[in-house]
Amino acid sequence: xxxxxxxxxxxxxxxxxxxxxxxxxxxxxxxxxxxxxxxxxxxxxxxxxxxxxxxxxxxxxxxxxxxxxxxxxxxxxxxxxxxxxxxxxxxxxxxxxxxxxxxxxxxxxxxxxxxxxxxxxxxxxxxxxxxxxxxxxxxxxxxxxxxxxxxxxxxxxxxxxxxxxxxxxxxxxxxxxxxxxxxxxxxxxxxxxxxxxxxxxxxxxxxxxxxxxxxxxxxxxxxxxxxxxxxxxxxxxxxxxxxxxxxxxxxxxxxxxxxxxxxxxxxxxxxxxxxxxxxxxxxxxxxxxxxxxxxxxxxxxxxxxxxxxxxxxxxxxxxxxxxxxxxxx
Amino acid sequence: xxxxxxxxxxxxxxxxxxxxxxxxxxxxxxxxxxxxxxxxxxxxxxxxxxxxxxxxxxxxxxxxxxxxxxxxxxxxxxxxxxxxxxxxxxxxxxxxxxxxxxxxxxxxxxxxxxxxxxxxxxxxxxxxxxxxxxxxxxxxxxxxxxxxxxxxxx
Numbered sequence: 001x002x003x004x005x006x007x008x009x010x011x012x013x014x015x016x017x018x019x020x021x022x023x024x025x026x027x028x029x030x031x032x033x034x035x036x037x038x039x040x041x042x043x044x045x046x047x048x049x050x051x052x053x054x055x056x057x058x059x060x061x062x063x064x065x066x067x068x069x070x071x072x073x074x075x076x077x078x079x080x081x082x083x084x085x086x087x088x089x090x091x092x093x094x095x096x097x098x099x100x101x102x103x104x105x106x107x108x109x110x111x112x113x114x115x116x117x118x119x120x121x122x123x124x125x126x127x128x129x130x131x132x133x134x135x136x137x138x139x140x141x142x143x144x145x146x147x148x149x150x151x152x153x154x155x156x157x158x159x160x161x162x163x164x165x166x167x168x169x170x171x172x173x174x175x176x177x178x179x180x181x182x183x184x185x186x187x188x189x190x191x192x193x194x195x196x197x198x199x200x201x202x203x204x205x206x207x208x209x210x211x212x213x214x215x216x217x218x219x220x221x222x223x224x225x226x227x228x229x230x231x232x233x234x235x236x237x238x239x240x241x242x243x244x245x246x247x248x249x250x251x252x253x254x255x256x257x258x259x260x261x262x263x264x265x266x267x268x269x270x271x272x273x274x275x276x277x278x279x280x281x282x283x284x285x286x287x288x289x290x291x292x293x294x295x296x297x298x299x300x301x302x303x304x305x306x307x308x309x310x311x312x313x314x315x316x317x318x319x320x321x322x323x324x325x326x327x328x329x
Numbered sequence: 330x331x332x333x334x335x336x337x338x339x340x341x342x343x344x345x346x347x348x349x350x351x352x353x354x355x356x357x358x359x360x361x362x363x364x365x366x367x368x369x370x371x372x373x374x375x376x377x378x379x380x381x382x383x384x385x386x387x388x389x390x391x392x393x394x395x396x397x398x399x400x401x402x403x404x405x406x407x408x409x410x411x412x413x414x415x416x417x418x419x420x421x422x423x424x425x426x427x428x429x430x431x432x433x434x435x436x437x438x439x440x441x442x443x444x445x446x447x448x449x450x451x452x453x454x455x456x457x458x459x460x461x462x463x464x465x466x467x468x469x470x471x472x473x474x475x476x477x478x479x480x481x482x483x
Binding site: 148151156189190203234238 | 337413414421433
């Protein structure tokens, strides 16, 4: 049994597109983001409509960036955080192509890359777009409290990223290539604090990274960068500790998208989270670095906390899942 | 059947030990002065109404509550109250302005789902438990008072 597999034909990420909200526009990676919004409503009446338009924009932009048009893409694999992944559905509505909805919370982006890569690698399809998005206001309203409610955020909480990214996979072109993927398993250590997502997801990230190195016989030094999705500052510390216990030291190669997205102040919160967090950072900053040959080998590990407000209220703990995909140029 | 055999206590304890703690002195101080300040505003209105409008007793307290509820709702509508709440914590939740905030904020938020199923239905999602337990405990206290009065006749 192996959860890691290698792509024989190495699907290529030939184009990406990214979008981010006003708060992210002030963050560390903002210079690399293609489309920066002035307002988090994007001129729409509701935040949900804004997120739909954001995801639709990145998917369309991504197709255009590759020099293609709508009908040229065979399928879109998309995901987001809302119930029944409505943002993805409505964002792809009107695009004349196949649609596969993916959901593993914040790990959706790498899940879509793994699956999209497999479709391309097996030559079942010629071009697919993988994209995810999240929006602070829609997530807050679904998982937590109304926006205007005056309550304090505990210091271990994270901030859902308003943003998203999409990338186009095919077999011909220039760009980073998918070399292998590790499908995560669900790991649950019994964390019940819904504000502490980093702690809930760190064990699954540890499991996936450890499995990846075991299955591929690689060491952390093989990669220039090991990127986790949205563990935040606290989760990052936990992950490094858990991996050290297993004898793996990733502190030199590791960065966390959640930590990069904002200029964070640890006293207030732990960084960004959300399905759009890893896609935003990868599709903007990381993709740019890879195309400029500044970094060559990257392991992207998106981490997801698989909770719903219902499961939490019924006292369930928060299971985590992390998918990893290796990209090389 | 409980499926919690996976729970890893060592890990949970470790998480607890390195999670950042809430700065209690700071939050208590902030809650104290903001909460006290809100109450002072209420007191100022009370004195004004007493002096210039000749109100007293239940009427007076009802009017002061109304004004404070209006202010809480108004500031929520302006998007200011959540910032006060973020700073003050319990200091702005406990006074009646906090109650107004907890009713108005979901009403604004869920307006997008329509006035019936949105605003009206979701209005009490946050404040509902307060109302339920408030009424239930007031009934309970009333019963105790009634029994006490019946027995001792004081």
